[in-house]
Amino acid sequence: MSSKCLNSDNFSPESVNDTAKETCLNWFFKIASIRELIPRFYVEAAILKCNKFLSKTGISECLPRLTSMIRGIGDPLVAVYARAYLCRVGMEVAPQLKESLNKNFFDFLLTFKQIHGDTVQNQLVVQCVEIPLYLTLYSPAIDWILQCIAYHAPDCCGEDALLLNSVMSAFRAEFIAARSMDFIGMIKECDESGFPKHLLFRSLGLNLALADPPENDRLQILNEAWKVITKLKNPQDYVNCAEVWVEYTCRHFTKREVNTVLADVIKHMTPDRAFEDAYPQEKFLPFLDMFQKESVRVEVCKCIMESFIKHQQESTKDPVILNALLHICKTMHDSVNALTLEDEKRMLAALINGFIKMVSFGRDFEQQLSFYVEARSMFCNLEPVLVQLIHSVNQLAMETRRVMKGNHSRKTAAFVRACVAFCFITIPSLSNIFTRLNLYLHSGQVALANQCLSQADAFFKAAVSLVPEVPKMISIDGKMRPSDAFLLEFLCNFFSTLLVVPDHPEQGVLFLVRGLLNVIQDYTWEDNSDDKVRIYTNVLHLLSAMTQEAFIYHVDKVDSNDTLYGGDSKFLAEINKLSETVVSQILDHLKTLGKEETLKRQSQLALYFFNTILAHGDLRNNRLNQLSVNLWNLAQKHGFADTKTMVKTLEYIKRRSKQPEMSHFSDLALRLPLQSRT
Incomplete structure (x- = not known):
């Protein structure tokens, strides 16, 4: 017969045939023949549900008998877990029968004095177990018994420390929080010789972390709890209790109270307290410095930064916040060494970048640039952070241009040149060659947009000189891949920019295009690659666009070659010469493909x-x-x-x-x- 049928409300013993009843009864007779009490109890409790085969009242008759059997177990710790198991089985097979639950609980209360008897105390001495530690072993069993009793039960509470702790663990957090002052009163009346009071306050704090107490009682609750917590001398006991109440303080009070609590934590956890008067008012950073093990301190810093990035809705310029978070980010950055995994580096860089993006000084662009300069000096070992700083500085330059509507004053022109210089000296420190190429191009475009023509030329020249260093194979996600496709993509973007870059008056016609063509010609391409021809055809696209009387796009307030040359015949002749050279290179390549395998x-x-x-x-x-x-x-x-x-x-x-x-x-x-x- 299935378990589903057995649990059905319509099930009755009359629906069971005589053979099944006989077999079931035989099981219980065999169990009754087991001489040892504990095995006999657990086996019968395990198949208690099978009493439904015999009679409708079988379970209600067996539960009191099994409850009485537990009285024969001499060890109170073994007995309380037997009661917890019987309550579990009783709730499963007959949750409406509360009498056995109450009887188990009150039987435990009657036998509780055994814990302080000579037999148990002698065993604890032999096994070198202290009474506070021994008492904590009772908590899970008592918690379960009380949870069973509390299920759909009226509110009730006990005053013994051990029982009070179990009550606070078993009942709903909302119930405990609503009566916080009552529980504090009961905690203060408890005898501390057995179950420590700080564990009671910890249990109370755990409930208050899940549910809010009455608003008028919140400060008094904190004061009463902290009076006990601050007197603890054992660092482990102190931290276990304080960590719960720090969360309560953060939820319900201002920075002043949080600062006071952190100061007390530092006071307790710092071995040498001679210099505690030198602590500043803000206790946050000294609190972090208490984590002596680097790996733990870094994990704490990561948690703080993750929380900041997740919950900070608006950008900030608060000097206290910036100083604290820079210190945290510096701690994470300094943990990077040669053995650090790439995934870990990426995670740390992402957290630091998230912080950098949240910093804004509004219209104080010079202060913003100073922050980026300081960040560059602090986070020089994480390339993704340097890349983010370059992008941020470029964005700052473009924001300056937007504010000035493209008409720079002497001051703003000097400022954007400072931004450009920041990028120019930072890019060479990066190791990824395509990152450098793209940043040279991007930064050159920003310089061009801000009418910094000589600086833009410097970026583009640097990009041209870097192309020969592009390796044939690059690592992508841990695998080596050919670089030709990435180089082709970059050069196509570069050509689009070169259309609007005006020639330098001292460098000759199309000096950047000529330099780039020379580099492409000298670059060693793969034998089975046609990317060189595809690049040359894109060069022809560029040269064709340069012959137009007016280019299809321009940079505001920058005169491109269409304005400088105005369709001059000499300029067009130079373009035609370059075009003929490029066409010749393409045709030469086509001739090399005359073999059968390359047709x-x-x-x-x-x-x-x-x-x-x-x-x-x-x-x-x-x-x-x-x-x-x-x-x-x-x-x-x-x-x-x-x-x-x-x-x-x-x-x-x-x-x-x-x-x-x-x-x-x-x-x-x-x-x-x-x-x-x-």
Whole structure:
């Protein structure tokens, strides 16, 4: 028969057949034959529910008998846990029968004097167990018995210290909190020779951490509790009790009371108290310094920073808060060494970055920059923090530009140059080369936006000079990956910026573009990579955009080359020369792909280059027109052409030919045959 049926309210012994009843009765007879009391008790209690097979009143008759059996157990500690188990079983099989629960509790009260008898006391002496420690062993069992009694029971309380502690542990926190002063009165009346009072106050404090006492009683409760706590000499007892009441103080009182409590903690926990008069009023940092073990102190600091980042809603500039949190962050930073795991470094950096983002001095930008300078000196071993500081300083420069609406005064111009200088001297200290490249580019863009042209050139030159140092393989999430794709992405972003960067009057036409092309030419590319050609085609996009009379975008209050040269023929001639050089490099690469195993790559690149010429070239030029036809034929020469793409491309050319001034596209379309794949 299933347990579900046995628990059903409709179950009755009449529904059990005689064979099952006989078997069940046989179990109980066999259990009754067990001579030892404790095994007989636990086995019968374990199958107490099976009495439902025999009669409706079986359980109600057995519970009092089993309760009486426990009186025969001589050891009071063993007996109280037997009572706790019987209460557990009773609540499971017959929760409505409260008589046995009460009987177990009052039987314990009757036998409680055994604890102070010679037999128990002699055993404790032999086993070197002190009475306070021994009494705490009773708490779990008594707690459970009282929880069973308290379930749907009227409010009640005992005055013995041990029982009072169990009552405070068993009853709801709201019940205890509402009667806090009553419990304090009972605690004060308890005999401290057995169960220590500080444990009673700790239990009371745990309840007050979960439920609030009446507002008018809160200060008196704290004063009464702390009178007892502050007299404790044992550091372990003091900390165990104080930690509970520190939370209560933080919840209900101001910084003054919290400061007083922390001062008392420091006083108790500092071995040498000769210099306690030198403590400042703020006790927070000395409190942290009490954690002598570095790993523990760092964990405490991490918890504080996590809480600050989670709960701080607004930015802060409070000098007391900043000083304290800088000290905490410095403690975390200084714990980093050669053995620190990367995950741990990332976690610490994220916490410090979260703090940095929460600091704001409003319109006092100079004070904000000073804070970032101080932070850089304090957190130099965590690269993510340095990266965050660079971004924050760049953001500060752009915020200055926004406030001044792009029209810098002498003072703000000097300030943004200071921001730019901060970034320029900080970036080289980073080890990740792509982080440096992107920060050089980003910081150069910020300098350009703030009309710091020479500083912007310095950033871009630094980026160009760094490209040759890019390794072939880089580590990403612990795995080595080719760097070509990342370099291609960076260079494409760089080209977009170079369009609006004006030439330096002393450096010649397109000096940054020329320098970058030289670096790309000398860079050693992977043999199976076509990224060099893709970069060159993006260079052609840039050079094509530079031939426009007016660029499609500009930086406010910065004159780009379209303004400086105004479509000058010499400038356009220089662009054409560079374009011819780049085209020559692309064609040379296509020739190297003439082997059988690289013909597919050759076809793809030829079509890619054809589309570049189609989008950016002047196809009225006969040489360029012929080059595009040759590339089209090369793309499908060896049967590797992407036919779908080529069909769509040809349709696009025919549509464009119908537009005004695009009639030359009609002639081009006639010269572009489509070969079917065989």
